[in-house]
Amino acid sequence: MPRLGALQPPYPADIQTQFDQIMRGAPPLMLFRVMAGHARAWSKFRGGSLLDRGPLSLRDREIVIDRTCALNACEYEWGVHVATFAAAAQLSPQQIEATVLSAADAPCWSEQEQTLIAAVDALHARATLSEIEFAGLRACYAEDQVLEIILLCGFYRTVSCLANALGLPLESGAARFPRAAGTG
Structure with a gap:
């Protein structure tokens, strides 16, 4: 188990929507479940992340x-x-x-x-x-x-x-x- 707690399903609706956007319907990764349990950290992580396609192949x-x-x-x-x-x-x-x-x-x-x-x-x-x-x-x-x-x-x-x-x-x-x- 991770050193910090991870969200367990069912997830709050807004978090589920975010997971669905990132994971495209697959179950969320443990990293995301841990981060999403801490609103500020999750917001910063998603805001500063590069989870989109971007200009590289x-x-x-x-x-x-x-x-x-x-x-x-x-x-x-x-x-x-x-x-x-x-x-x-x-x-x-x-x-x-x-x-x-x-x-x-x-x-x-x-x-x-x-x-x-x-x-x-x-x-x-x-x-x-x-x-x-x-x-x-x-x-x-x-x-x-x-x-x-x-x-x-x-x-x-x-x-x-x-x-x-x-x-x-x-x-x-x-x-x-x-x-x-x-x-x-």
């Missing part, structure tokens, strides 16, 4: 989210995203594994994707981009897309902190982190 968006969650050791959110979006984003099993276990320059990625992952790695490690890293992003992405990449990194770092610190149990049906060769 689904593939680029999921690469950013999966890599950010992996870097933050957030198996909970990584697993939800891989299970829900990896197929639609056309991420191969090798690429899914690479979001957790490989360097940004892994050969399974295109040059543009390597640039994207290197930027995610830099934002995680230093909370900034060098001139070269920023120029690399700008060579591949429009301004609104660069902002979206930065925002997604920050938001999913926050999501990772929430899921990890709250001790959220892994969702049933969610993917699990791959293990490096030689580890249990």
Whole structure:
């Protein structure tokens, strides 16, 4: 069980409507149920979130989210995203594994994707981009897309902190982190 209580069904009508909008009829995730139990936190979470489509392709968006969650050791959110979006984003099993276990320059990625992952790695490690890293992003992405990449990194770092610190149990049906060769 999570470290803070989660709402239990039946949910208040306004919360159910919000869950339905986000989850498109699927049962709400534990993260959402915990957050929704605290009106101010839930409002801020939804208000500052990037749960909509945005200016990036689904593939680029999921690469950013999966890599950010992996870097933050957030198996909970990584697993939800891989299970829900990896197929639609056309991420191969090798690429899914690479979001957790490989360097940004892994050969399974295109040059543009390597640039994207290197930027995610830099934002995680230093909370900034060098001139070269920023120029690399700008060579591949429009301004609104660069902002979206930065925002997604920050938001999913926050999501990772929430899921990890709250001790959220892994969702049933969610993917699990791959293990490096030689580890249990």
